[in-house]
Amino acid sequence: MSYTGPDFEPPQPRRSPLRRPLTVAIAALVPGALLGWGVYAAVGGPDDDGGADRAGGARTPAASSPGVSASAGADAKAPTGTSPSATPRDPTASASASKPAPAAPAKGPLKGKVVVIDPGHNPGNFQHPSDINRKVNVGTHWKECDTTGTATEAGWPEAKFTLDVAHRLRTLLEAQGATVKLTQDGDRPFGPCVDERARIGNEAKADAAVSIHADGSGAGNRGFHVILPGSVHDGEADTRAIVAPSAELGERIAGNFVRATGSAPSNYVGGGTGLVTRTDLGGLNLSTVPKVFIECGNMRDDKDASLLTSNDWRQKAAQGMSEGIVSFLRG
Template sequence: MRYDDSPPAPESGPADAPDRHWFTRRSTLVVGVAALAPACLAGWVLTQALSGAGPDETRPHTVPLPASHSALSHGQRDAKPGSSPSSTPTSTSTPTSTPSGSPSTSAAAPAPARGPLSGRTVVIDPGHNTGNFQHTDEIDRKVDIGTNRKECDTTGTTTNSGYMEAEFTMDVSVRTRKILEAQGAKVVLTHETGVRPWGPCINERARIGNEAAADAVVSVHADGVSSGNRGYHIILPAAVKSGAADTAKIVGPSRDLGEKIASNFARTTGSSPANYLGSGTGLVVRDDLGGLNLSTRPKVFIECGNMRDAKDAAQLTSPEWRQKAAQGIADGIVGFLGG
């Protein structure tokens, strides 16, 4: 008795017996398949070779870099060896060939904007640094400001809710840079977020403007006096000649720059001149600021408001108001430069 479904074993008998016919057909089929297999395999290999597929049927491909890798950010251009991986590029674009055979990068740098400030250089100095709070020893060391020696830098103030002056000044400075660059100016910031852990010192801030041969320098700040004191004011350099300080050549043009910024700042922000100094003019002259004493370029400070007053703080913490502040500063610079 057969307990499986396999065909019966061939037995001797006539050549045309049914079982022998089945065996003959199966043998012929097996031989045919065996003959075709090498040809099919050769055809498959040829097809894969021409299409670029590998044995696992995947094709080589290039993963495009994120858009942020196409150009270095301002901070990455200045990154130093030893910076954290997140602040430096991990790969660069490979040059490709143009139809003429010359190498080119995958993304060309945009051409500088042309405008009324083309050929002009402006330095914007964001007051303080958010890292100063963690580097008090470094910022407390004294530097020469011409008339005397003074701390390298300070922490700056904060609002009652903890919003740092250094955060405010950087935000307004970056916004101002964007506006001025659209007018064709070359804009230099004395420092940028995340590039350095503290500072720079006040004498270095002045040196950056001098070495850039800036046509105008503006240091952005916010005040930290008692509540009830409100409004903006512009600090102008006094006539100082002592040690490394000599402001004779910049006193006049700096006042012109300060007046232009004051009027435009009031117009765009709706703010009033400070009610606690400057006799309502919004202009104050000082001889104790190294950033002004050591400058050889027209330079002013702007205190955009009082962070310790609730009403002023509400404005200073508003992105919309900070954009207006940046516009007012930029408009004043444009007016000063004749743009």
Template sequence: MTGPTSPAPRRSALLRTATAVAVAVPLCTAGWFGWRSLDGSGPAASAQTATAAAQPAAAPPAGAASTGPAPATPQAPSTGGTTPGTPTGTPAPTDTPTPAATPPAPAGGADLAGRTVVLDPGHNPGNFSHPTEINRQVDVGNGHKECDTTGTETNAGYTEADYTLDVTRRARALLTARGAKVVMVQDGDRPWGPCVDERARAGADAHADVALSVHADGAPASGSGFHVIMPAKVVAGKADNSAIVEPSHRLGLLLRDRFHAATGEPYADYIADQGLDTRSDLGGLNLSAVPKVFIECGNMRNSADAGRMTDPQWRQLAAQGIADALGAFLTTH
């Protein structure tokens, strides 16, 4: 229990006045500072301004590399790609491609400096208008083949020639960023061709370390997936590719694995050997003097493959897989 409390002593009038003044002055001062901060001219506002000025500007979000749609070329019906196909339908016009922005060089610097790569975009958008020239027969050592062909196309009319140009330009940007010298057999700058024997010579003419021919297939629509074509040994007539068969096979294995890793595209289900094919009937391989393979990046006659190949973002992945394989070959060869 607690006992009763005594009454508080009374304060004098003078003491009450002094107490009121002591309370009022800080309150008024605080009010003045608050009003000045609201009006933007007081010390509080100045402190806020200084704090804001000291803050770094927010960095804009990183954007994806620019990719463009497929190039425009009025087309006639195709006569098939490396694997014959029978395209149908009227080709649809497409837009002019914008090659992907050159990415920064990877950590470690220009690891491909001093190396030369030949990229061979299969076919040519202008081949449709030059049937006489491209149908001329050329010697490929163990026989004769057409100078070139129009290539295949999707059911919607996106042509193999447009696809190969776009992907090789993207791969060129990636390889150049790593320091390589990249030579294009054609860059949409020729009215047709060139012929397969000239394509094969391009590697030696450029004193290249390696060459790659980029294609898309025109197989039956039921088949899907990609595959790599490697040279069989051909010693016949003007052809002798003995020296390049073994390194080309190593390149083929690297390309198969890196392309699959980059794109997720399955191995072709219409080629028996796990995405690999060895052929002796292609002049571009028979007559090459530098290690060289072909890649059929998918089947344009198959709707699922065509959907991927017409997507610029997927084409960038395809170019990445190609560049990764060539880089791996050059840094170990």
């Protein structure tokens, strides 16, 4: 199988359809993707399709509206209650022990471009249940401010994974000349809430925004998927202007993520395309700038967890995201 997208073919003029799913075709396979897929298959490829699970293996109901995945991702995750203090080992300890030095004046192909990186959840969320459980308006409905996210079976929390990858991604993008802003940098006790996460990107007038997550589905569900905003025009939510550019951003990130990491698209959502459209996530519904979520893998599956806890793999994940963002911003 292969994964095709904008960065596996000659550049095409931007098209206006609301969603252009990626295709899977052996004939379009490129050497880099073939090697990555071979490595992935060797350690255990896709199994049977199935609905996404919450952390701990509890099955979630299927989405009731068309185009909305049942994925247990992003700002829809239920808290796991896992305390970082119970974690036997922190895979990011050596990579994230010190804060990065201030960035040099911007120069490079992305000079003048603004990217907002949204590391999902917050390591301190579990200590503030009343704060993160309060409801906020996400345009179409009210939902919890935030959640604790999921964790590996060994207890390593998603919030530490997302912050580590965000730091790596920031370094790569700043090296290209981009101005990079994080929605949180381990510098606040909890949150921010999902509506504030969207507002940070909007107020920064970001040219692209990416929310980083890892899923909490059932064991055997493997692979990554990129969540795109569906068309929403209800209450304070109006995504109509960002649907098309967000789809392009998501496609480019997905294609480069395959190439950089060797990981396959999700075997449980997205129909093998690695792309899922949702209309229930406040972080997307309230965005006025091109934005996507990426679920980098499933923390509750042992094979995916072994990747997510690898320093080398996380660097490749950041590289794939960076290349996709650069491709999108340069056109």
